[in-house]
Amino acid sequence: MTLKKLLLFGLSAVGLIYTMVLALNIYAVALTAADTEADLRMYAPVDDVVVVEWADLEAGTYSTCAWDGERYVIQLEAGLITTNPAVVRDALIHEWAHMLAWDDADTHDGLWGYHYAQAYSAVMEP
Numbered sequence: 742m743t744l745k746k747l748l749l750f751g752l753s754a755v756g757l758i759y760t761m762v763l764a765l766n767i768y769a770v771a772l773t774a775a776d777t778e779a780d781l782r783m784y785a786p787v788d789d790v791v792v793v794e795w796a797d798l799e800a801g802t803y804s805t806c807a808w809d810g811e812r813y814v815i816q817l818e819a820g821l822i823t824t825n826p827a828v829v830r831d832a833l834i835h836e837w838a839h840m841l842a843w844d845d846a847d848t849h850d851g852l853w854g855y856h857y858a859q860a861y862s863a864v865m866e867p
């Protein structure tokens with residue numbers, strides 16, 4: 742095997758391994774998001790319809806929660822799919838707490854904190 746072929750083989754092997762690791766991470770994040778959502782729906786339920794979706798959010802925003810007049814919509818930044826699963830889990834819990842404390846939706850005060858603790862417990866100790 743020539744040096745050129747050896748280098749190409751090495752680069753393609755690294756590329757393949759990188760792609761596999763990335764794919765496994767995306768799978769882990771998607772699974773964590775689905776598990777977190779299921780635990781929240783089961784153990785910290787909201788009376789209204791809740792939609793959770795991936796979206797392209799503005800830079801620096803990990804997640805949002807909004808009421809569209811008929812249902813709550815939680816959006817998770819699509820770029821988070823390649824991060825640590827715990828980041829996505831925590832973002833979903835954070836937004837879920839906003840729904841539970843919707844009257845204080847724009848604040849992170851004591852009521853939101855109480856619901857955050859409830860939602861966190863629902864996921865970590867279902």
Ligand SMILES: [Zn+2]
Pocket residue numbers: 835839848849
């Ligand atoms: Zn918030």
